[in-house]
Amino acid sequence: xxxxxxxxxxxxxxAGAAALLAAGCTRSKEETALKLGHAPIVDDLGRFTPEAVxxxxxxxxxxxxxxxxxxxxxxxxxxxxxxxxxxAIVWLRQVxxxxxxxxxxxxxxxxxxxVEAVDFNHTGHLDLLVACMGQVFPNNDKIGSVIILxxxxxxxxxxxxxxxxxxxVTDVQAANLAxxxxxxxxxxxxxxxxxxxxxxxxxxxxxxxxxxQNLLNLSGTINVCCAxxxxxxxxxxxxxxxxxxxxxxxxxxxxxxxxxxxVLFGSTNEDYGSSGISLCDLNRDGxxxxxxxxxxxxxxxxxxxxxxxxxQWLENRGNGVFQYHRLGNLAGAYAPVGVxxxxxxxxxxxxxxxxNDWRDKKAASLVAFxxxxxxxxxxxxxxxxxxxxxxxxxxxxxxxxxxxIVTGGFAAYPPFERMGRIxxxxxxxxxx
Amino acid sequence: MAPKAEGAVRPRPRAARIAAALVVAAAAAASGWALWxxxxxxxxxxxxxxxxxxxxxxxxxxAERDARSFLHPVxxxxxxxxxxxxxxxxxxxLQCYAALRRLQPGNARWPHLEASLLxxxxxxxxxxxxxxxxxxxxxxxxxxxLRLAQEYQKSNRGAEAKAEFGRVLARAKDDPYALLGxxxxxxxxxxxxxxxDPLRRAVAAHPDFVGAMSLMVTxxxxxxxxxxxxxxxxxxxxxxxxxxxxxxxxxxxxxCYDAYRISVVAAVQYFAGHAEAANALLRRCIRLxxxxxxxxxxxxxxxxxxxxLPGAREQLEIAVGLQRDxxxxxxxxxxxxxxxxxxxxxxxxxLRALACCPKSASLHLERAHxxxxxxxxxxxxxxxHEAYLDDMRNGEPLEELALLYLGRRRVGDxxxxxxxxxxxxxxxxxxxAMMTFCCIETGDEAGALRWWTDHVCRQPRVPAELKQxxxxxxxxxxxxxxx
Numbered sequence: 001x002x003x004x005x006x007x008x009x010x011x012x013x014x015a016g017a018a019a020l021l022a023a024g025c026t027r028s029k030e031e032t033a034l035k036l037g038h039a040p041i042v043d044d045l046g047r048f049t050p051e052a053v054x055x056x057x058x059x060x061x062x063x064x065x066x067x068x069x070x071x072x073x074x075x076x077x078x079x080x081x082x083x084x085x086x087x088a089i090v091w092l093r094q095v096x097x098x099x100x101x102x103x104x105x106x107x108x109x110x111x112x113x114x115v116e117a118v119d120f121n122h123t124g125h126l127d128l129l130v131a132c133m134g135q136v137f138p139n140n141d142k143i144g145s146v147i148i149l150x151x152x153x154x155x156x157x158x159x160x161x162x163x164x165x166x167x168x169v170t171d172v173q174a175a176n177l178a179x180x181x182x183x184x185x186x187x188x189x190x191x192x193x194x195x196x197x198x199x200x201x202x203x204x205x206x207x208x209x210x211x212x213q214n215l216l217n218l219s220g221t222i223n224v225c226c227a228x229x230x231x232x233x234x235x236x237x238x239x240x241x242x243x244x245x246x247x248x249x250x251x252x253x254x255x256x257x258x259x260x261x262x263v264l265f266g267s268t269n270e271d272y273g274s275s276g277i278s279l280c281d282l283n284r285d286g287x288x289x290x291x292x293x294x295x296x297x298x299x300x301x302x303x304x305x306x307x308x309x310x311x312q313w314l315e316n317r318g319n320g321v322f323q324y325h326r327l328g329n330l331a332g333a334y335a336p337v338g339v340x341x342x343x344x345x346x347x348x349x350x351x352x353x354x355x356n357d358w359r360d361k362k363a364a365s366l367v368a369f370x371x372x373x374x375x376x377x378x379x380x381x382x383x384x385x386x387x388x389x390x391x392x393x394x395x396x397x398x399x400x401x402x403x404x405i406v407t408g409g410f411a412a413y414p415p416f417e418r419m420g421r422i423x424x425x426x427x428x429x430x431x432x
Numbered sequence: 433m434a435p436k437a438e439g440a441v442r443p444r445p446r447a448a449r450i451a452a453a454l455v456v457a458a459a460a461a462a463s464g465w466a467l468w469x470x471x472x473x474x475x476x477x478x479x480x481x482x483x484x485x486x487x488x489x490x491x492x493x494x495a496e497r498d499a500r501s502f503l504h505p506v507x508x509x510x511x512x513x514x515x516x517x518x519x520x521x522x523x524x525x526l527q528c529y530a531a532l533r534r535l536q537p538g539n540a541r542w543p544h545l546e547a548s549l550l551x552x553x554x555x556x557x558x559x560x561x562x563x564x565x566x567x568x569x570x571x572x573x574x575x576x577x578l579r580l581a582q583e584y585q586k587s588n589r590g591a592e593a594k595a596e597f598g599r600v601l602a603r604a605k606d607d608p609y610a611l612l613g614x615x616x617x618x619x620x621x622x623x624x625x626x627x628x629d630p631l632r633r634a635v636a637a638h639p640d641f642v643g644a645m646s647l648m649v650t651x652x653x654x655x656x657x658x659x660x661x662x663x664x665x666x667x668x669x670x671x672x673x674x675x676x677x678x679x680x681x682x683x684x685x686x687x688c689y690d691a692y693r694i695s696v697v698a699a700v701q702y703f704a705g706h707a708e709a710a711n712a713l714l715r716r717c718i719r720l721x722x723x724x725x726x727x728x729x730x731x732x733x734x735x736x737x738x739x740x741l742p743g744a745r746e747q748l749e750i751a752v753g754l755q756r757d758x759x760x761x762x763x764x765x766x767x768x769x770x771x772x773x774x775x776x777x778x779x780x781x782x783l784r785a786l787a788c789c790p791k792s793a794s795l796h797l798e799r800a801h802x803x804x805x806x807x808x809x810x811x812x813x814x815x816x817h818e819a820y821l822d823d824m825r826n827g828e829p830l831e832e833l834a835l836l837y838l839g840r841r842r843v844g845d846x847x848x849x850x851x852x853x854x855x856x857x858x859x860x861x862x863x864x865a866m867m868t869f870c871c872i873e874t875g876d877e878a879g880a881l882r883w884w885t886d887h888v889c890r891q892p893r894v895p896a897e898l899k900q901x902x903x904x905x906x907x908x909x910x911x912x913x914x915x
Binding site: 033034035036038085087108110134135136137138139140141142143165195196217218219243244247261262263265266267268269270271272299300301302304305306307308312324326357414 | 520522551552587620649675690693696825858
């Protein structure tokens with residue numbers, strides 16, 4: 001027999017349960033689930049027309065860097081690339097609009113992985129800053145070098161070895177770091193090494209003499225970039241350090257070449273796979289931002305993808321403060337480049353994939369993160385092949401008014417299929 | 433006289449009424465609590481993403497049904513959180529963890545796992561309070577404290593990082609990751625002397641911990657102590673840094689259905705010395721993707737190293753059957769058969785392998801070695817040349833070919849090959865030693881001295897016996913010792 005219960009008691013019990021339920025339906029702010037906020041993805045395969053330029057693919061290509069530059073200053077932008085099969089810098093000269101002819105510009109550069117054109121000695125001709133690893137694949141020997149190829153004005157080059165027998169060099173950039181008043185340019189140098197590496201800057205003493213100063217003693221630096229990142233009128237250095245450290249480090253310059261480091265981003269995941277940085281004023285606020293990819297799939301087992309590979313934007317908030325934004329996932333992401341693809345002043349990001357799941361024929365090899373102008377990004381898949389692209393540049397190669405993209409392929413691991421060496425991607429005119 | 437109504441119906445004791453009320457209230461509260469829990473679970477369920485693997489789809493479906501049930505909603509949610517996290521559906525996992533933190537506010541696992549995902553996504557400001565909560569709830573769980581310290585460190589909060597690493601050391605006196613973390617904080621502050629002490633402690637307590645060893649080399653380099661740096665560098669060899677073990681996170685792999693992801697974790701486990709765990713993971717990969725040769729090759733490689741030759745052979749025979757152009761699998765099969773002393777089978781395997789992978793440098797190199805053992809020098813030279821052409825990054829075939837030429841007194845040809853080898857592998861220890869030898873052979877004393885001082889003496893990887901042989905040759909040729 002069920003005992004009679006006073007309605008008041010029953011009411012209280014029900015009210016208690018209701019209160020509990022109600023409590024369950026409301027959440028405090030901290031209890032609200034966070035979202036990682038990745039860009040939506042759309043196919044945009046028809047936007048660009050690819051064209052393989054230069055020498056044909058005769059073997060697995062090993063192009064580690066491409067850049068767009070009018071080397072001979074004839075008004076037609078050319079392509080420079082580092083070819084690690086040839087141990088050479090190749091020049092794809094645009095001899096007439098849209099027509100490229102390839103030649104070895106300079107050889108005998110062991111594992112050359114970065115070339116930067118800059119008028120280093122103010123002669124009006126573009127010299128080449130060259131980073132050589134000595135060997136691309138893991139090696140802790142001191143076999144790296146920094147070289148400047150001085151241009152005589154006719155694209156004949158005098159070789160100046162500024163640094164050799166050092167941990168493998170992956171990037172070199174020129175900037176006034178010491179606060180020179182006579183126009184001299186110094187160098188920032190990334191040395192990946194393997195177990196040991198470093199970041200240094202080299203003060204230009206004149207007459208091709210330099211004085212090195214160490215900035216960081218960790219292995220795995222891939223890129224260095226130089227700009228006034230703190231808004232104090234001095235050129236600072238930012239670097240991405242991979243291996244087990246996985247950090248983006250800012251070296252704030254006091255104007256006289258005294259640098260103080262701070263970590264702008266660091267992952268606690270030692271397999272994060274940092275793969276590159278570049279600078280770009282993405283939100284057009286006048287401050288250079290940092291574009292950053294993590295997509296390195298070389299580690300432990302056969303190379304491949306990780307679910308955390310992707311593209312991020314470190315927004316420069318001024319005075320050395322950077323806000324991290326994850327833009328989206330991209331397996332094997334490499335070589336982020338800021339460019340206004342519609343030429344409307346709104347900056348987008350293009351990048352490539354070096355380590356996607358190539359068994360899937362729909363895996364992206366070239367993408368753009370399109371900006372709606374309000375810093376909302378959508379990932380546009382531009383191509384599924386050629387696969388294994390690790391370097392990318394964007395700029396105006398023709399007079400179409402729309403920027404083109406140049407990519408380079410590095411096929412070190414299977415599958416050796418759908419390969420591309422150097423590819424120019426031209427935008428199709430928009431349908432009105 | 434009217435009968436006594438009270439006598440017919442006994443008055444209920446007050447206590448019974450109260451007890452009954454309490455039972456009803458308790459039942460109502462329990463129901464309310466259960467409803468509340470289910471309501472939280474159901475309201476926080478993310479949409480189920482499309483799963484590539486059918487088994488994963490089934491598991492997600494079952495967990496989702498559990499989560500929506502009245503009986504086991506929390507169990508279902510926990511299962512979903514694991515499946516989502518382990519298979520890379522991080523937004524869904526975060527949604528589950530937020531609900532689990534509300535449902536089980538005393539469980540440190542949820543804020544810890546949530547923090548791990550947020551840190552992975554670069555959101556240290558969100559990760560740190562959650563990790564801190566995990567540490568408060570489970571002060572004895574060292575990985576959470578280490579992660580909190582690392583998150584501070586990556587956020588330029590060096591003092592807090594150091595304090596947290598210190599707390600780890602208070603619990604686990606020689607924890608290598610805490611010692612490494614303190615050293616990194618010291619280096620960030622420019623205190624190189626300070627960094628040396630924790631690194632020495634870490635290396636002494638954990639002589640296999642590559643993280644501390646490699647940073648110690650950097651410290652030695654910083655102080656110009658090349659000798660100790662080089663000794664430690666040699667000790668590191670080709671070993672890799674291994675991240676800290678975090679059982680709460682690591683056990684999620686049991687629910688991963690991405691075979692490649694599991695194979696990476698298996699490789700890390702093997703590097704860390706956990707062969708059995710690695711092999712269990714690889715068996716799982718093979719079960720998930722039985723047609724993929726790479727996992728069988730990786731498993732066979734581990735079995736080979738563990739001495740299980742028949743097991744390795746069995747996997748490799750399947751692997752080469754599945755993917756006939758997997759030259760690494762063929763090479764390993766050949767090596768396993770050699771190790772089993774089944775030389776006829778090994779020889780036949782090598783021929784089959786070269787038929788399937790005619791451009792494999794490593795297979796041509798092995799064939800060259802086989803021919804050398806049979807005294808067929810011309811064929812050996814041809815195979816070495818083929819090996820060189822097939823892999824331009826490897827100088828080894830050229831060095832062996834140079835050695836062959838040196839044996840025939842074709843020193844000029846050998847030098848040309850060695851120069852080519854050095855263009856591919858600068859400062860390769862064997863190539864520079866052989867260059868020195870060639871100079872001695874031809875009586876080029878100045879050249880020999882140059883190679884010796886500029887290269888051999890600067891390359892710590894030149895084996896001592898090779899150096900001694902060069903010294904002896906030089907002494908014999910020129911009548912005086914090498915400097």
